[in-house]
Amino acid sequence: LQGNARMRRAGCLTNARCARYIPRMRNLLFALAFVPNAAFALQQQAPLPPINSPEVMADRRVAFRVRAANATAVRLSASDIPGVGPGQMTKGAQDVWELVVGPIDPGAYRYTFNVDGVATIDPRNPTVSGSNTNVWSMVYVPGSEMFDTKDVPRGAVAEVTYKSTALGAFRRMHVYTPPGYESGKDKYPVFYLLHGAGDNDDAWSSVGRAGFILDNLIAAKQARPMIVVMPAGHLPPSMGTPPRNATEGFVSDFVTDVMPYVESHYRARTDRANTAIAGLSMGGNQTLQVAIPRLERFAYIGVYSSGLLGAFPAANANPNAARNPNAPPTAQDWAKANASTLDNAKLKKGLKLLWFATGKTDGLMSTTTATVDLFRQHGFAPVMVESPGGHTWINWRNYLVEFVPQLFR
Numbered sequence: 001l002q003g004n005a006r007m008r009r010a011g012c013l014t015n016a017r018c019a020r021y022i023p024r025m026r027n028l029l030f031a032l033a034f035v036p037n038a039a040f041a042l043q044q045q046a047p048l049p050p051i052n053s054p055e056v057m058a059d060r061r062v063a064f065r066v067r068a069a070n071a072t073a074v075r076l077s078a079s080d081i082p083g084v085g086p087g088q089m090t091k092g093a094q095d096v097w098e099l100v101v102g103p104i105d106p107g108a109y110r111y112t113f114n115v116d117g118v119a120t121i122d123p124r125n126p127t128v129s130g131s132n133t134n135v136w137s138m139v140y141v142p143g144s145e146m147f148d149t150k151d152v153p154r155g156a157v158a159e160v161t162y163k164s165t166a167l168g169a170f171r172r173m174h175v176y177t178p179p180g181y182e183s184g185k186d187k188y189p190v191f192y193l194l195h196g197a198g199d200n201d202d203a204w205s206s207v208g209r210a211g212f213i214l215d216n217l218i219a220a221k222q223a224r225p226m227i228v229v230m231p232a233g234h235l236p237p238s239m240g241t242p243p244r245n246a247t248e249g250f251v252s253d254f255v256t257d258v259m260p261y262v263e264s265h266y267r268a269r270t271d272r273a274n275t276a277i278a279g280l281s282m283g284g285n286q287t288l289q290v291a292i293p294r295l296e297r298f299a300y301i302g303v304y305s306s307g308l309l310g311a312f313p314a315a316n317a318n319p320n321a322a323r324n325p326n327a328p329p330t331a332q333d334w335a336k337a338n339a340s341t342l343d344n345a346k347l348k349k350g351l352k353l354l355w356f357a358t359g360k361t362d363g364l365m366s367t368t369t370a371t372v373d374l375f376r377q378h379g380f381a382p383v384m385v386e387s388p389g390g391h392t393w394i395n396w397r398n399y400l401v402e403f404v405p406q407l408f409r
Helices: 002-009 016-032 035-044 210-219 243-265 282-297 331-337 345-350 365-377 393-406
Strands: 062-067 074-077 096-101 107-115 118-120 128-130 135-141 156-164 169-177 190-194 227-231 275-280 300-304 353-359 383-387
Touching (some): 062 107, 074 096, 107 393, 156 210, 156 243, 169 210, 169 243, 190 243, 190 282, 210 227, 210 393, 227 243, 243 282, 275 393, 282 300, 282 345, 300 393, 331 365, 353 365, 365 383, 383 393
Parallel strands (some): 190 227, 353 383
Antiparallel strands (some): 062 096, 107 118, 128 135, 156 169
């Protein structure tokens, strides 16, 4: 075609001068003759069927699948699913690797695939859950009265960005508002709910099912309508602070920015009797660091799978070893610093619930029991719940279901 155009510009299609273009045109036409045949052949190739992953079966077994033609080993990583850890997948037809697990209890479960050493989320599953340094695919197994999505009035969970003056950075938190909040004028009690060290502020509303749990409890008249605030527990990575200062930084952000933002942007009741706080693992320690020095502001305190982290030395620790200056304070130091609260009978009287819960196989059980003993020594009456299981979301969702009905009564 290019040659034909040049020949026209030359004013001759038959001139001998232009004969040198003819072989090029012949070759081009010969090649073009095969293009429709090639396209037809491609059309005849049947597309590979889509993969159904994850597939939740009627008996609560779950099939995980991923297509990886050139992989030599594929594993499923799903630490909360009992018996999976990581699980070797088997390659089948059409290069699809598969692993069926269960039956497993109702609830939300995070997972990723490991393909020849490379971690990846499930490309067939749009449902994800964020954590501190990772993104997980997530599967939900139905069958729970409190975790399921049910036909009840629904609240809303919003991602809220605010400017932290304490940290000099923009921060994010998730905020649940109960059914009817948008169209009403009532004020609501506030429950601050903190996540653990491996997670971020998305975790409680995704894998933790907090919004669904609150909706179901409220619909069943087992809980009062409330605002639930789920802030970010980690400092911005650029700050690079050691663990002790990280806790102090979080407390400063929480007191200086999170609580004032909620109280000024939401129809929140701000008195002590209508304010609660709880957290899991790292968030449980943060809960105590926030609430005990400011006990006049909190009537309900919950600590899940945690206690005063780092305050109780291990049984085999060397008492003469030099102490890291950035280490958390010992239990004795913490009690001394908070003596005015711990020994204040009037503040104790206004504390309606101090609630601890930890799994029997949780590695932090000793920290929990030692923290409970410390409060009992100072005249508090903490509730201690020992559940089956360990340090997993299986327990933390259950703790939320147990704790929330006790609030604001």
